Amino acid sequence: MQVKIEYTSKIKIDEVSIPLYITEENQVFIGLEIMPYIELKQQIKQLVITDIEDLQYNVYPFIEVCKFIKKNVLIKLNTENIKTKEHKEIEKKESSEFVLTIKNIVKSKK
Numbered sequence: 001m002q003v004k005i006e007y008t009s010k011i012k013i014d015e016v017s018i019p020l021y022i023t024e025e026n027q028v029f030i031g032l033e034i035m036p037y038i039e040l041k042q043q044i045k046q047l048v049i050t051d052i053e054d055l056q057y058n059v060y061p062f063i064e065v066c067k068f069i070k071k072n073v074l075i076k077l078n079t080e081n082i083k084t085k086e087h088k089e090i091e092k093k094e095s096s097e098f099v100l101t102i103k104n105i106v107k108s109k110k
Contacts, residue, residue: 003027003049005085012076013037020077021049021057029059040068051085
């Protein structure tokens with residue numbers, strides 16, 4: 001899933017630091033390091049998100065994690081850790097990657 005990450009942060013559970021990603025559409029994703037604190041891991045859909053800079057992250061949707069987190073787990077978020085993600089200038093693609101791949105295949109067959 002292609003997203004534009006606007007903010008990054010970290011939450012802490014015990015001494016474990018877990019990355020948090022907030023997108024331009026206000027979707028919140030959390031890193032896989034949260035797994036030991038989830039009761040029903042098979043209930044949560046793991047996602048791979050791709051930032052506009054083609055960086056990929058394996059994540060869980062934060063809202064889904066909150067539904068299945070173990071009882072008596074204290075999650076700490078220090079607001080000083082919230083950072084705005086700086087994006088490099090990226091030239092706009094005229095077509096989707098799929099279309100470009102098909103074009104390249106057709107060119108190579110000629």
